[in-house]
Amino acid sequence: MLLPQSFYNRPTLKVAQDLLGCFLVRKFPDEAPLRCKIVETEAYIGQNDLASHASRGKTVRNGVMFGPPGIIYVYFTYGMHYMLNIVTEEESYPAAVLIRAVEPIVLNRKSQIANLSHTAMRDLKFNGPARLTKTLQIDKSFNHLPIYAKQHGLWIENRIKELKSYQIVKTARVGVDYAKEYKDKKWRFYIKGNEFVSKK
DNA sequence: CACTAGATTTTCT
DNA sequence: GAAAATCTAGTGG
Numbered sequence A: 001m002l003l004p005q006s007f008y009n010r011p012t013l014k015v016a017q018d019l020l021g022c023f024l025v026r027k028f029p030d031e032a033p034l035r036c037k038i039v040e041t042e043a044y045i046g047q048n049d050l051a052s053h054a055s056r057g058k059t060v061r062n063g064v065m066f067g068p069p070g071i072i073y074v075y076f077t078y079g080m081h082y083m084l085n086i087v088t089e090e091e092s093y094p095a096a097v098l099i100r101a102v103e104p105i106v107l108n109r110k111s112q113i114a115n116l117s118h119t120a121m122r123d124l125k126f127n128g129p130a131r132l133t134k135t136l137q138i139d140k141s142f143n144h145l146p147i148y149a150k151q152h153g154l155w156i157e158n159r160i161k162e163l164k165s166y167q168i169v170k171t172a173r174v175g176v177d178y179a180k181e182y183k184d185k186k187w188r189f190y191i192k193g194n195e196f197v198s199k200k
Numbered sequence B: 001c002a003c004t005a006g007a008t009t010t011t012c013t
Numbered sequence C: 001g002a003a004a005a006t007c008t009a010g011t012g013g
Helices: A012-019 A062-066 A129-135 A177-182
Strands: A023-026 A034-045 A072-077 A081-087 A095-105 A154-157 A168-171 A188-191
Touching (some): A012 A034, A095 A188
Antiparallel strands (some): A023 A034, A034 A095, A034 A188
């Protein structure tokens, strides 16, 4: 089931954990949808969070974070990488969930991505925020589009099985050492034991 | 293994 | 002009 916009209009820490086990679906024209289980997320919450882009006020780049929930926030960093985020919480409160890793679910041999064969798909990389956007061909053209509609070829569906709380590992976020007292907050979540998590 | 440098360009100061 | 919510290849132990 397609997750509705209201799913994202909730506390970011809750959304980030509830997204684990859900499916990020990528659809290319004339191809079967490629389903990927979300296995790792991070939360960026409010203007006080020094790790968040929003901590330095609203700018052209981070303006999407200040908008309504359920909107895709894609930004470019390190001169070469795109990051996929989903905006959370009520409008004007800047917060988002970073999708850090997914696990591709191959249902049949006809599942393809950008004309790659099934065997080639085995070598594709999904473990890391920059890798998954490259593999799924997600770039800035998705910025500010809704994730709760299918028409743009990228959406998120409900998980099928319940995920128990003991299956969720909570750790500090990656690559935010500059964020002072916020760098140690355990706002990174991943599914325990999953092979596709970016790092342990 | 662990660690570091380099890639490469948008964004903001 | 510096830094960046990263990744890879390369070095050394």
